[in-house]
Amino acid sequence: MKNPILIFLVAIFVCFAPVLCAQTPKEKGQEYSVSMLVQDPLRFTKTLDVSTVKEVYAQSKTERDTTFTVYNSSTASVQVYFVHGEEFHHILNPNPTGVIINGKKFNFYCAIEMGARTNISNFLDVFEFSYLSRKYLCFFSYREDCIQKGCNYRCYNVYDITEPNKPLAYSFSSTYGGYDSFGDFNFDGIIDFVRAAPKHPENAAKLSKEEQAMLDRYNLITAYTIKDGEITQLSEKGNAYYLFVKASDEDMSKFRILEADWFMSVKDTSGNVAPKKPYFAPYISFDPKNPFLYDANGYRVEKRRFAIHIRDYQELDGALDYCEELKAAGYKDVFVLSDQYNRELTFMVLVGNYWAKEKAQEEIKKVKNINEEAIIINIEKEYWVQEKQ
Numbered sequence: 161m162k163n164p165i166l167i168f169l170v171a172i173f174v175c176f177a178p179v180l181c182a183q184t185p186k187e188k189g190q191e192y193s194v195s196m197l198v199q200d201p202l203r204f205t206k207t208l209d210v211s212t213v214k215e216v217y218a219q220s221k222t223e224r225d226t227t228f229t230v231y232n233s234s235t236a237s238v239q240v241y242f243v244h245g246e247e248f249h250h251i252l253n254p255n256p257t258g259v260i261i262n263g264k265k266f267n268f269y270c271a272i273e274m275g276a277r278t279n280i281s282n283f284l285d286v287f288e289f290s291y292l293s294r295k296y297l298c299f300f301s302y303r304e305d306c307i308q309k310g311c312n313y314r315c316y317n318v319y320d321i322t323e324p325n326k327p328l329a330y331s332f333s334s335t336y337g338g339y340d341s342f343g344d345f346n347f348d349g350i351i352d353f354v355r356a357a358p359k360h361p362e363n364a365a366k367l368s369k370e371e372q373a374m375l376d377r378y379n380l381i382t383a384y385t386i387k388d389g390e391i392t393q394l395s396e397k398g399n400a401y402y403l404f405v406k407a408s409d410e411d412m413s414k415f416r417i418l419e420a421d422w423f424m425s426v427k428d429t430s431g432n433v434a435p436k437k438p439y440f441a442p443y444i445s446f447d448p449k450n451p452f453l454y455d456a457n458g459y460r461v462e463k464r465r466f467a468i469h470i471r472d473y474q475e476l477d478g479a480l481d482y483c484e485e486l487k488a489a490g491y492k493d494v495f496v497l498s499d500q501y502n503r504e505l506t507f508m509v510l511v512g513n514y515w516a517k518e519k520a521q522e523e524i525k526k527v528k529n530i531n532e533e534a535i536i537i538n539i540e541k542e543y544w545v546q547e548k549q
Contacts, residue, residue, distance in 0.1 A: 189429035191414045192405075194336060194354060194381075197422075198343030202351075205288040205295075208233055228260075231286055235295055236262045236324040242281065254279035259299065261319060261327045269331035270303050270315035272355075272384065272391050275516025280304060280315065284337070291342060291351045294322045303333060312410065316341070316353075318386070328389045335379060336412045345383045346394055346401070346423045352385045356412060359404065377407045379415070383423075394423075398459025399438045446476055446498065446507075453513065453539065454496050456483035466520040466547065467495065467510040468527050469537045479507035486511065489530070497539060510539075517547065 195201060211232040217225050225244040243256040257279045258267045267277040285300045299317040314337040320328040334341060336356035345352045359380035364372065381403040383394040394401050403422055405415040417426050420434040428434035443450070445458040453463040470486075473479040476496070483494045486509070495510045511527055511534075514520045520536045527534045536547040 189416045189431055190427045191408065191416055192426065193340075193414055194338060194412075195340040197354070197424075198340070198345055199347070200344060201340060202289045202291040202342050204339055205290055208238065208286040208288060208297075233288065233297065235288065236297070236321045236327070238297065240299075250281075254304070255281065257281060259317070259319075261297070261321065262324050264327060266317075266319070266327075266329050268299070268315070268317050270313070270333045271516060272332045273514055273516045273519045274329070274331050275514060275519030275522070278304070278315065280317075284314070287339075288321075289339065289342070292344065292349060294320060294351065296342075296351075297321050297327075300337065320386070330386055330389075330391055332384070332391070336381075346385070348385075350385055350387055352383055352394065354381050354383050356381050361404075361418070376410070378418075379405055379407060379412060381405060395439075398455065398457075398461055399440055400462070402439050446496065451498060453510075456480060456487060456494050456496065461495065461513065463539055464513045464515045465538060465540050466512070466514045466517050466536055467497075467539050468512050468520055468524050468534050469508055469510055470527060470531050470534045471509045472499065472506045473509065474504065474506060476507050479509050482509050486530075491527075510537075513539075520547075 208231040210229055212230045214228050214230070215225065216228065227242040227244065229240045229242070231238040231240070237260075239260050241256075241258055241260060245255070247253065248255040258265055260266075268280045269276070270278045280299070280301045281304070283299055283301045286298070287300070288295065288297050290296070297319040299315075301315045301317075303313040303315050312335055313333045314335070316330075316332050316334065318330040318332075320330070332353065332355055334355045335358060336354070341355075342351060342353050344350065345354060356379045358376055359378055360375050361367070361378055364375060367375075383401050384391050385394055399421060401422055402420070403417055403426070404419040405412075405417050408414040408416075417428050417434055419437050420426050420428065421436045421438055425433050440460050443452065443460055445460075446454055451463075452460050455461050471482060473482065479496050483496065486494045491511055493512050495513055497508045497510055499506045499508050512520055512523050514523075517536070524534060524536055538547055
């Protein structure tokens, strides 16, 4: 007689074996958090509460009623304004907003370039912090025009208020939100911040359905420094420092590192120290067969969207010499791009490398003093075409 208990156990195994086999393997490697990437965390001062709200009513039809929200900062006079009017729509035509710090008016932005202003009406937090003997004010919010599924960018509008009468404004967006976005990540005694943005792995199409459902967990973390009113990405010889990670949750509270080229040694998912892998694949400087963008030193840089085209040269040496002239004239962001679509290979000299068209439109006013024929082009397109000014 067959053992009924044995038959029962075999039946259970047959039913549940596919489920057991389909379980996602346990993630390997050390888990990190953003706070683990910096030695000295910033000193959080306080969250700013609203002290008063006052209304200013229009005296004429050309003016608009305005609400001023005053925050209880002990370092500077801080008030956010909100302009009313029937013509404004919360999506199509948002009410103008901004902040006034010690009498100086600033717009809100949600990008490093600060090219296209944004109108923010709700803040997740307004706080002050100090770092390396300097004082800062931060308005932290969701990006209000980012409403589609999976779009969870936060906006940071940061103001250096060390000298209250000379505030300096900075802005950036990130899918990670936290005070520990700030710190001295490259250990040079100057405040930096890290920015996280979604990036799918190269083999995304070959991943299982379970993994593809979690593609928004993959992020690229890059670092920037804040100094003298400018934001500069931290890089070496054209390669940005970065971490390519897979987060354990949507808030990226913990993550495992897949690839890295960072300021300190980190471990990848194998459990070993991650080998330094450059942000860009190896290349030959100024390779005319590939439409890469290079700086004046011959290092490949990230190609964004808009640039100002000043002049063409048939020889690379001529283009580089002209780049040196532009740098001597005070232009820091000067680039060379090979144009393969003319009858002969030419080297284009460009000023700027922007995501926001507004930033290129602002810069071209200065460039016209050097060359009246300078134009804005879209360098993302296959053929470099002039953009409407």
